[in-house]
Amino acid sequence: MVEYRIDRRSGVATYVQIVQQTKQALRLGVLEPGDKLPTAREVVEATAINPNTVLKAYRELEREGLVEARRGLGTFVRRSLGAAPADHTALRSKLTAWVDEARKEGLEREDIGALFASVLDEKCPEGER
Missing domain, CATH: 1.10.10.10 (Winged helix-like DNA-binding domain superfamily/Winged helix DNA-binding domain)
Incomplete structure (x- = not known):
């Protein structure tokens, strides 16, 4: 849930x-x-x-x-979004490692979120698929 x-x-x-x-x-x-x-x-x-x-x-x-x-x-x-969860296993593992590395570097949760959002906005602009 x-x-x-x-x-x-x-x-x-x-x-x-x-x-x-x-x-x-x-x-x-x-x-x-x-x-x-x-x-x-x-x-x-x-x-x-x-x-x-x-x-x-x-x-x-x-x-x-x-x-x-x-x-x-x-x-x-009624319906799901995106690919099946199993399709994301490798990406999730890499993202988890990246977050672990960011924490080791001293970044806090908000800093990690801001950094991720910045890269996401750069690589996947709004309105683009």
Whole structure:
């Protein structure tokens, strides 16, 4: 099951963070078709956000065709994103080694994220596939 982490200082709307984290879980195979998303109540209890924010995120995911709400049952994953998780094993291993090296160099989590984002933006500009 996915666990949402909300960064109130990020400047990114809370519902967008939920959408992004759900998509990431779909890409990584953490969530698969048929899986149930946490209920709005569960997300609220874990993150202390407004239930309407969770519902807004889930509606956006539904609009994109990634999940479907089943009245009285919950919200379920309709389709995954990206390649199968097994296809990423070698890349994940290299990325893990890179993060380990960055930590040895004294970089903190935020520094590592910023460095990765910088390279990602350089190599994969927004709007490019």
